[in-house]
Amino acid sequence: MVESKIEFIGPRNGNEVKAIMHPLVKEWFFTKFKDFSLTQLYGVAPIHERKNILISAPTGGTKTLTAFLSILNYLVGLSLKNELEDKMYAVYVSPLKALTNDIYFNLERPLAEINELAEKNGLKMQPIRVGLRTGDTTPSERAKMARKTPHIFVTTPESLAIVLTAPKFSENLRSLEFVVVDEIHALANKRGVFLSLMLERLEHFSVITPVRIGLSATIAPIEEIAKFLVGFGRECLIAHVPLIKDIDIGLISPGVDLLTMDGADDQKRLYHILDELIGNHKTTLIFTNTRNATERIIHYLDSHFPGKYSGNIGAHHSSMSRDQRFLIEERLRKGELKVVVSSTSLELGIDIGSIDLVVLLRSPKSVSRALQRIGRAGHQLHSNPKGRFVVTDRDDLVECAILMKHMKEKIIDRVDIPINALDVLAQHIYGMAISQIWNIDEILKLIRKSYCYSSLTKDDFMSVISYLSGDYDLEHRNVYAKIWYDKETKQVGKKGKLARLIYMTNIGTIPEEGFVSVVISSGDSKGSIVGSIDESFLERLKKGDVFVLGGAKYLFIHSKGMKAYVTANVSKSPTIPSWASEQLPLNFDVASAICKFRGLIKERVKNSIECVKFIQEYCYTTAETAGQIYRYCLEQEDFSVMPSDKKMVVELFKQDKEYILFHSMYGRRVNDALSRAYAYVAAQLKHRDIEVGINDNGFFIAGEALDASKIIKGLTSVNLRKIVEEAIEKTDVLKRRFRHCAARSLMILRNYKGRSKSVGKQQVHSHFLYSAVNEISKDFPIMREARREVLNDLMDINNAESILKKIERKDISLEIVRTPLVSPFGLNLLTQSHSDFIKVEDRVNFLRRMHELQMRVIEKR
C-alpha cells in the first residue's frame, strides 16, 4: 500500500477567500466579523476545493467556524437554488458530548441569521437543518430526525456507529460529502482508534468519498496525526496555524529551601503565593493534576485565609456530579467566581468565560497539556494568555523549567496512538456484520485502510474473527458466537436477533470506570452517599486512612464491592497522599530533554558562574531560579555522580534494606516496565521481599541482600518483553485492563436483556473471567490485547527496550556507585514510596534529616 501524501500549506490572502464566498454568506460574515481570522485564511479555501485537511491551531482560535464556513457556503448556495436534497451533507464528530451541544448552537445561530438576511433581501431559502445526536438524545428527538433528515449531523463517535447500523436512518449517509472531526488531540487513545475505523466504515458506506476535515489544538507529531485522520494511502493538507499570541509564561518557585512544600511553613509560603496571584487577577484558574490535590487546595486556602475564600471559589473535577460541574461552569461564565481549582476536567473544550490567569500547580507533564491549560486563559482573540508555573520541589522545578523552555521554543512533545488494538477491532467487526454480510477479505482491506490497523497481520485478524464466531467453545457456539463465519464462502454476518440491540447498548471504548460510592457507615446519616472515588484510589485506601472529598474529611472503615464505608466529622488530618491514584506520566520527549539538560549542566558544573548563566539563558528564567537548579545538580555531582543523557547512574545504598536506585530519567511509563522487569529478575534469583518504587525520574528495587550486578546483567533488551509479560501475569493491573478489553470486545455486556450491570458486578466477574479465559488459552486475542494495552499504552515497553539497547551499545554508559545513603536526586523517589507509612509531618522531617546527612557527606569530601 502506498503511504499517505502529506503537504503543509500556507494561508491564502483575504481576497481569494472572499472570492469563494456566496454573496449572501459574504454579506452575513462581514456584518458579524471585521475580517477573516488567520485560521480561516488557512482553512476555508482548501475545504471549498474539497481537499482533506488537518487544521492545527491554538485553543481559542476560530477552528469550528473555519471548518463550517465552506460547508455553509455550499449549502446556502444550494438552498437558494432550491437544490438542497434530503440527505446528510456533512457529519461533525466530537468526542466531547458537551462540546457537541455547543457546536449545535453555534450552527443554528448563523443559519438563523443568514435566513433573516435572505428574507430581508427578498431571497427564498430552503431550510438548512442541523441535527444533534448523542447518548442523551431522546427517542422523540430521534424520531423527529428520522422524519426530517438533517443536512448537517452533529454527533459523537459512538452515536455515529449506532446510526451506521440503523437500517433506514443510515441511508442518509449514502452520499456524504464532508466529515469534520474536532478535538483530534483528545483522540490519541482507543477512542481515536474507534473513530478511525468509524471513518473507514463511513467512507465505505458512502458512494461519494467525503472530504475529511480534522481540527486539532497544537499537537505532535503532526504528520502522523494527519495520516491518522485520512487513513492509509490518502492525501492530506496540513494547516499549521502559528501561535501569533505570545504566551505570557513564567515560573514561580516558593523559595530557596525547595525540598518539599508539605511542611506547615512551606504550606504557608505556597498559599501566600497563590493568594497573591489570585488577588492580582480577576479570575484565576488553578490546575492541579489530581482530584485530591484539587480538594486539598480549596481546603487549605480556606484554612489559611479563613473567610476570604468561601463563596467565590469552586472545585471542578470528574468525580463531581454533572450538575455540580455545570454549576461551576455557569458561575465561571458569569464571572461570579474568583478562583476555580481543577484537575484535568477543565482542560478541554467548552467555553468558560474569560480567565485572566492560569496557574499550573506542579508540572502538567507534557508541553501540549501545558499549552492546552494555559490556552484556557483570555479567550478573547487579542489578549495574551497568561500562565504561571508554581513548583513545589526541586524535581518539579527542573521539569517545569524545561516545559517552559519547550513552550517558548514551540517544541511540542509527541503522542502515541494505540496500534492494532484487537478489542476495538472486535467491536467494529461486530457492528459491520450487523449492517450487511461481508466477504472476509473485504473487511480486512477496509480495516487496513485505518492508520491504526495498517500493519494488522492476517493471523491477528483471523484470531478476532475466530473469537467473534465462537470458536473457543464449539459445544456452546450457539450461545457465545456473535457472528457467523462460513469458511467455505468466506463470508461473515450477524448472529441472533438481539445483535443490533446489544451493539447499541454496549458500544464504546471508554472503560466503565468503577466509581466507588462513599457511604456513611454509622450515625445519623448512616447509609447516605456523600460522593464517589475511583477504583484506583480505593485500591490505595487502608482502614483508618483519612481522605478529603468534596471539601470534607472522611475516615475509611472498609469497602465491599463498589461501596466504601466511612465515618464523617473527622478531626484527624488527612493521611492519604493526594497523588495516590491519578498521577499523569511525564512525556518521554520531555524526560529525554531533561536528560540532555542534565548533560549540559554536568559539562559546566565546576564553574558556578558560567553554569548558572547557562541555565538562566537555556531556561529563560531568573538568576535566582537558575541558582536553585544549579545547586541541586551540584549537590548530586558532589554527593555521588550526576546522571545525564550519556550516563545512567545506578546507586547502591543501605537503609532499612539494600537499595538499587536507577536514575532512569525517562518517565514513569518506561520506569514501570524496567522496574518490574528488574524486580522479576531479582525474584528469579531467589531474592525475597523485594520492594519496588517508581516515579518519573527513576526507580529502585530494594531487598534484604541484593546481588546488584547479577540483577542488572539479568535483564537485556532481548528478554525484556518476555520478562515484563510474565511479571504482569495475574496482577491487578492486568486484570483490570482485561476487564476493560473484555467489555470493549463485548465479552462482558454492560447492558444485556434490558438489565444494566453495575461495574461492581463486572468487577466481581473479572477475576473469574481472567481465570476462565486463561483456561481457554493464554493467547486468547482479548487476553493478548490486555497485555498489549498494559505494555504499550500504560507502560512504554518500546522506549524501555531502546534504552536497554543504548546501554548495551555503550551509547549510554552505565555507572554503578555505592553511596552511604540516598542521593539528592533519589530523595523524592525514596520518600514518595514510603508515604503510605509516614504521616505528612514525618515525611517532611525525614526529608530534612536526609538532606542534612547528604550535606554532611559532601562537606566531608
Place this chain on the structure above:
Amino acid sequence: MKVDFIGKCLLLTEGNERTLAIGDLHLGYEGAMRKAGVMIPVKLYEKCVSDFDLIISKIGKVDNIVILGDLKHEFGSILPDEWKYIVNFIEYVKSKCNKLIVIEGNHDVILFPVLRKMGIVAVDYFVWNNIVFTHGDKEYDEMKNRNIECWVLGHGHPAVNLYDGVKKEKYKCFLSGNYKGKKIIIVPSFFPLVEGTDAREFEMKFAWDFNLNKFKTYIVSDDLKVLDFGELGKISIN
C-alpha cells in the same frame, strides 16, 4: 478425632468412620454469568469433577460426604444440559460414599424438593458424633449443646493473599480456631477458578463474631498439599 486436609476438602476420621466435608460448590455459575451478559464459557462442572476425582483417588470411598451448602448458584437461568451436570455430579458424589448429606445454603432455595426426590438428605445442619456441619449463615440451638465440640462451616469462602514482594497471589485456605469453647473449622469453597475472601480485608458475614485473626491458616496449594501458615493475623499483609 483425626482431622486431615485433603486439597480443598476436610476429612474427619472417628474410629472406623470417615466423613468428607466439601465446601460451597456454586454449580451453575456459568448460567448466572451468561444471564448477566458475561459471554465467557467456563467448564466449571468438568473442573469440579476432576478436582473431586483427585481427592477420592487419594482417600478412596468414605462413609459420609457432607456438602456444606450453596450447591447450586442460581436457579432458573440454567441451560438444560447444566441441569444434567448438577444431577450427574450429585449422583457421582453419592457413589463415592454410603450417605450423602447436603446442607442448605443461602443460594439453595429451590433445590431441595429435587434432592429429596433423588433420595438425598437435605438439612439445615448435620450432627455426626460431636461435630455439627452447617453452612454458617444461621445458628441452630442444637449447635450450642454442651456435648457438641466442633463446628464445620462453609459460607465464608476463606482465602488469603500472600505477597512475595513482587506479586500478590491469593490462595484458598482452611481457617481453624475456637469460639466459646467450640473448635471451629471453616472449609474453603470447592468452587474452582475463584479463591475466595481474605478475612483480613472483608467481613465474612457468619452468624457469629469470630476473631478470625487468631485462627490458624492452612493454605491449599496445588496437588492437594496443604501448608500451615500459622495465625491469620500474623501473616504479613503486604
